[in-house]
Amino acid sequence: MSDQTAKDPNWKQDFPIERTASTQVSRRDFARFLCLVSGGLAVGSAYVAAKAHFFPPEEIKGEHFVCKADSVPVGGTRSFVLEGSSIPYILIRLENGDWRAYEQKCTHLSCAVYYKPGSGQIVCPCHEGFFDATTGEVLAGPPPRPLPALQVVLKGEDVYVTA
Amino acid sequence: MSNFKDAQNKAHPNKRNTLMSALIVILILNISIQIWLLYTGLNNALGKHKDIALPAFIASLVLFLIGFFWLYYLPMGDRKDKSR
Numbered sequence: 461m462s463d464q465t466a467k468d469p470n471w472k473q474d475f476p477i478e479r480t481a482s483t484q485v486s487r488r489d490f491a492r493f494l495c496l497v498s499g500g501l502a503v504g505s506a507y508v509a510a511k512a513h514f515f516p517p518e519e520i521k522g523e524h525f526v527c528k529a530d531s532v533p534v535g536g537t538r539s540f541v542l543e544g545s546s547i548p549y550i551l552i553r554l555e556n557g558d559w560r561a562y563e564q565k566c567t568h569l570s571c572a573v574y575y576k577p578g579s580g581q582i583v584c585p586c587h588e589g590f591f592d593a594t595t596g597e598v599l600a601g602p603p604p605r606p607l608p609a610l611q612v613v614l615k616g617e618d619v620y621v622t623a
Numbered sequence: 624m625s626n627f628k629d630a631q632n633k634a635h636p637n638k639r640n641t642l643m644s645a646l647i648v649i650l651i652l653n654i655s656i657q658i659w660l661l662y663t664g665l666n667n668a669l670g671k672h673k674d675i676a677l678p679a680f681i682a683s684l685v686l687f688l689i690g691f692f693w694l695y696y697l698p699m700g701d702r703k704d705k706s707r
Contacts, residue, residue: 485645487647490692491697498686498687498690501660505676505684508665508676508680512673600705604666
């Protein structure tokens with residue numbers, strides 16, 4: 461738009477008479493816009509780097525009581541939230557008797573995942589993401605990272621989790 | 624003072640056309656690489672591999688600066704030269 465109409469007064473550049481002229485974007489302007497987008501992406505990368513280095517997420521400290529062991533059946537699950545945190549977790553009692561605890565947010569787009577009893581898989585219903593229930597690794601689907609896990613500690617009949 | 628811009632402005636429109644398209648293609652290529660860098664940096668930072676975030680940012684910044692100074696080489700098109 462700036463190229464052809466440079467002779468015109470400013471008001472005429474901003475409000476051209478012909479409708480097509482008002483929507484036309486010159487390649488110069490397009491190239492400038494691409495440069496602006498490029499700057500935005502660089503700023504985004506700077507934000508990610510700054511957040512990763514100077515404001516890391518808080519580590520979980522100590523052991524946290526979740527529930528009694530007999531309140532979760534074999535193949536069953538229980539959702540819980542740690543004190544002072546809003547991240548939902550899922551406690552799983554696997555069919556082989558092992559306990560596992562994972563963040564209940566899919567690593568793809570943070571949908572709530574659930575354990576599919578008998579399959580050994582954690583499923584994200586939003587985009588068909590599958591995780592291995594014993595390790596948290598991604599089996600299939602779009603999730604880019606394994607589920608963050610907590611260690612489960614059994615003390616008699618009490619189930620605790622720790623980082 | 625005469626510089627390459629004068630010659631560029633006097634060049635045949637076909638030539639400027641090709642040059643403009645080439646510059647835009649390079650800019651789009653830079654942005655594609657930057658998107659990939661941002662995606663990779665973010666993904667690794669969320670996966671607790673923060674070491675990748677800083678090199679990704681530096682690479683992204685370099686690409687932006689390249690793109691920024693690239694704009695200097697844009698042909699002026701049919702814009703009227705004010706010095707004349």
